[in-house]
Amino acid sequence: MPTTDRKIQYRDALREAMQEEMRTDDRIFLMGEEVAEYNGAYKVSQGMLDEFGPRRIVDAPISETAFAGLGIGAAMYGLRPIIEFMSWSFCLVAADQIINNAPKMLYMSGGHFGCPIVFRGNNGAGGQLGSTHSWCVESLFSHVPGLKLAVPSTPREAKGLLKTAIREADPVFNLESERMLGMGSRGDKDFSRYLTDPSKPHAYWAPPTFEEDPDFCIPFGVANVIKEGADCTIVTAGRPVHFALEAAEELEKEGIDLEVIDVRTYRPLDIETIARSVRKTNYCVVVDQSWPFASVGSEVAAQVYERCFDDLDNTVARVHNADVPAPYNRALEQEMLPHARKIVEAVRQTTYNA
Amino acid sequence: MPTTDRKIQYRDALREAMQEEMRTDDRIFLMGEEVAEYNGAYKVSQGMLDEFGPRRIVDAPISETAFAGLGIGAAMYGLRPIIEFMSWSFCLVAADQIINNAPKMLYMSGGHFGCPIVFRGNNGAGGQLGSTHSWCVESLFSHVPGLKLAVPSTPREAKGLLKTAIREADPVFNLESERMLGMGSRGDKDFSRYLTDPSKPHAYWAPPTFEEDPDFCIPFGVANVIKEGADCTIVTAGRPVHFALEAAEELEKEGIDLEVIDVRTYRPLDIETIARSVRKTNYCVVVDQSWPFASVGSEVAAQVYERCFDDLDNTVARVHNADVPAPYNRALEQEMLPHARKIVEAVRQTTYNA
């Protein structure tokens, strides 16, 4: 895989994935609220109307059920829709279409109709939007068989996972992050010394260009050991990957060496990579930005126990979003998140360094 | 608590709970599709229109979003709505109202408006209805803070939990079971010898009448040790409680003595009772009728590991619905369920008796 020194934001990486795929496959179209004339509420689709025209970049009314369903029907017909939810918080009005129809069509029809569709949009809290606008849907939706679910954590991941999603034959839920859209190819902080080749941080955070690699697709179900370490395994995905790296930095000072795993996709989940790591470190902390109960965090924990029962030197610690609706107040909202300080404390406790 | 010798079906017990509460509290009304003139698609509300009249027993059009939302608004206004979903499978079109509004209203309004509402209906597969009609929603919804979630397993539980639900000041999701509506006060099989007083099986399966106990409310968050046993703890709720008792019967022949715990409510979850049992038996099998990933099953397993790490003599086994959309075919559908044979096998494996 070619390396690259690009400076590119998360939002641009998402756009690049869509553009590259749309240039080679006319069946792909993008539909959602304000994606065309407004150039995207968050500027993810900026310039795409100009490039692809109104046939393929399509503004939808505020009718999530109808346009999500339109996408599913179009996928059955043979097209390759990308349906943007301005935020995943707004997908709940379309829940029946996205979890009752899309993931079950192939099964229910006995193989007649697959559903190659991508639903994508912002996931997660952090912008003081209050409780109805701050959903993290990974736990809700990864519960459902028939779909695949990706949670990209950097511009590189954003491009590579979305390209895979668009080429997929199955429905994919791509959970992006409003809080990361402006995050550049270095991240907010410089974690380069943790990277495989610390002299080339961009090679790690930035995706290759089309010229460098027209098929830069990150396969689903292959976790990424983003930082190697000996003392404790952190399992996470999406924005909390950065919280985990912050925690790693903090704990380094105390001589605790974290291994940070970005699972990339919760469905399929690469439990092998996680288990291998825990067998090495003997400690595990799961960091999940959704609520604790019946969550991806409880799932990962349960599977780690099951596979590493005799290797674990302590229970698996779980760091989640607080089990409350999201408050507006900034301090409370920040405290609610599975942030670095909570991770640090969890690691200290788990590894008996508290 | 008075005992009783009544013969009463699950559906009658649900009705009795509603009737008793409605007779004493005019704020309560029942709304849903076909609940009034048709006397209930499943006859749960049979006769209630006659008794309470059309002001309080109200037929709704097939507009789940609108009538679920109506209930929430009415609860904010000060009424005590019971909203029936003919099946929980049909609640997905109303997902935004029931998980974005009902459970968050109190928090989002800073305490202005609570939401004392009961959503109830059939949950779970087993009637060859195919994949869109066979949802088990306990995992999806117990993830969400602000609501309470009950899964009654017998006529007695159905009455006692629903009465509590109706008196609750918080939103309650009551997950009933089409497959159990006709189940009598002995269950489908005679498990009386497992019961505390085997000479009075009805005292266990049937609820008291109003005369015997006008306040027969089963508190939320208190699990029920339905059968005591020494060798392995089964944790479950709802219909699979009966699968677990069947398994107990089977394993008895092999000299394995199961302890069967009905958690009754997943939110709140009585993990103490579960942990106490596991500390005694040292083995645990979780039986969950929903899909495995990010489920109530994974949550219970993770919490058991956390609390009983040093007491467990093996990993926690998990028996779930198969991780597929529900097939129509009868044999496949039966095989999909977390039935007794799967539980038996899981126990044998876990307790090293395989």
Place this chain on the structure above:
Amino acid sequence: MTTATTSAKKAKEADPDAPTDGGDVAKARPSLQLSTERKLKFLGDMMLIRRFEERTMQAYQQAKIGGFCHIYIGQEACAVGSMGALVKEDAIIGAYRDHGLALAKGMHPNYAMAEMFGKVTGCAKGKGGSMHFFDRDNHMYGGHAIVGGQCPLALGIAWGMQYQNTDNVTLCYLGDGALNQGGFLEAMNMAAIYNLPLIFVLENNGYSMGTHINRGTAMGNDLRHKAQAFGLRYAECDGQDVLATYDCFADQVAKTRNARPINYNEKTGKREDIPSYSEHGRTPGPAFVNVNTYRYQGHSMSDPQKYRTKDEVQGFQEVDCINRLVNTLIEGRLATQEQIDELDNKAKELSRDAVKFAESSPDLPLDEMYTDVYVNTFGPYKTGELPAIITNGNSGE
């Protein structure tokens, strides 16, 4: 509810574009141009649905069929008349009362019956059941069991047809109970703003389960307004008269074909103006057709039917769609009683054979549990075989 006999008249009053008797005969009543062969085909198709459903009820009572089962008897003219106006590449999609829809679109009855028996030879390999028939080659996009859930999907099929610049149309069937489901109402709007080649076909049998349309649906007594609210063309027809239904759809399908985007100029690729709408809809463009019909059986196989009288049912049976076409053919000397009996015998035979086929077919093997969940499989999932209806080309084998 409008009675079947007055609705055709109403339909004509209603549609300002509707051909009058004084006009071009062919345009006015396309059915007058139909060959006797086509009319006999309509009759045979309706008879097949009727006989097939009789067998279905029998098999259900014998517990050979499980789940919910919704019988199409009484509504045959709706499926056959409307699809009579389609070409094979035109698509249909509907709700759970889908047996008649699938048969009318051309599914061999063997695959339909085998599906309900849960057999691997079923159209969906026994994974879908009565409510979920699918037939890819005949462009039948499924029966769908969540009320109204098919309407957004229909948008997508019609979208695909327009996107790929075909001249096909999509017919989306729905029951009157779906009129109040948000997904349907949103879809009406979206069909209009994208001007999709789509017709919403309301199979208005007057009841959703036990609920009379006027108890659940405001303005159920005058549905034209639902179309006008979204700028869709409106038409209605007597759904117990297959020729009247055909006439209505021949007209409406022609006015829907080649519906093209209005939100931009296809040639320049640019949006030029903010569109405006008329309550009469647009031609070519989408439509909402109210087909007045009736189901003779209960809602599903377990319905005590206390919400209607026997007289009411009988009243509709007196204008039965099959009898009416038989009378027309006999009175017009277009067919002999023998020919008609032969058609009916053929329908009976096909239905009996369908049961035999279903009975003798192998059950869906248990290891199909984990197939057809994903196309790109992982973990426990496996790739499934295509159903026989596809591999055997709808040959009934």
Place this chain on the structure above:
Amino acid sequence: MTTATTSAKKAKEADPDAPTDGGDVAKARPSLQLSTERKLKFLGDMMLIRRFEERTMQAYQQAKIGGFCHIYIGQEACAVGSMGALVKEDAIIGAYRDHGLALAKGMHPNYAMAEMFGKVTGCAKGKGGSMHFFDRDNHMYGGHAIVGGQCPLALGIAWGMQYQNTDNVTLCYLGDGALNQGGFLEAMNMAAIYNLPLIFVLENNGYSMGTHINRGTAMGNDLRHKAQAFGLRYAECDGQDVLATYDCFADQVAKTRNARPINYNEKTGKREDIPSYSEHGRTPGPAFVNVNTYRYQGHSMSDPQKYRTKDEVQGFQEVDCINRLVNTLIEGRLATQEQIDELDNKAKELSRDAVKFAESSPDLPLDEMYTDVYVNTFGPYKTGELPAIITNGNSGE
């Protein structure tokens, strides 16, 4: 979009029941009966909203307010004119553009500003923010941020009013973007079949974010049909003329009060007939009122506004609701410039004080994280204190 100046005329043409100039004057134009005091109250309320929102924008730019923030400037007459026709016990509920709604319903500006500052003295203790204002004592059931999500809730409030046999009405405010959301459309139907004391108030400012109403909404150019589709009364008014808006609502609210069930006879408690509906709606019964208005600011605080011209904005500012009422009062010699300046100064002062109140209030303490999740608490959850607006009786302290 209908311009503000023509819509009042249109409204009259539209409503067959609408009083004509030749009729009873008081009925025709209730505003003519308004005391000067009431008119000055309208002016003062509109000024308060305007000045408050100016402070809001300032505070947002200073990053004292976070999240999404939607400014009400330009739409003041809609809130003030419509609520002018209510009594205190009548309820309102709206979307996220709720500052003006809350103030017009009587919330003291201190609690509103403090809410946006995330302070414990905020109307929702800083847990709701700009989009989620609540005021129980003033029967303000919240700002709601999921488009259309408030409409089903509004049904329930009106249901409660009818169920408890009160004579109150509920006003449900929504933006034109919500017209295409299923929940709103379902609610229209349900308001009609239960004949609820409910008015849907469309704050039709012509845009949902960057989308012109006619690009997203079929028949956006003629919204009467949306009401007719569900048998609701329809009215429209010039939402930049507070007196015209008041006139419209005085009429409509009167026609909505005491709406009673039609699906059964209240006295006998029995259903007697299958109801039918008229496209003109029912009196007393629910209504849909199209208030033509305009927002001067962008959709939220971060909107480049490329979808409209400066000229368009200016055109609407020329018929500004506050200026128009000022002119009417001055020209009619009902008030002096001094009186008007005094009102404006009062509005400025209240707004400035609100910022001071918000700034000097304590932050929401961290341990409020786990309060207000449950009334009957368990595990980590704790019982919360009521907000100051309730305990202090909306006194601004």
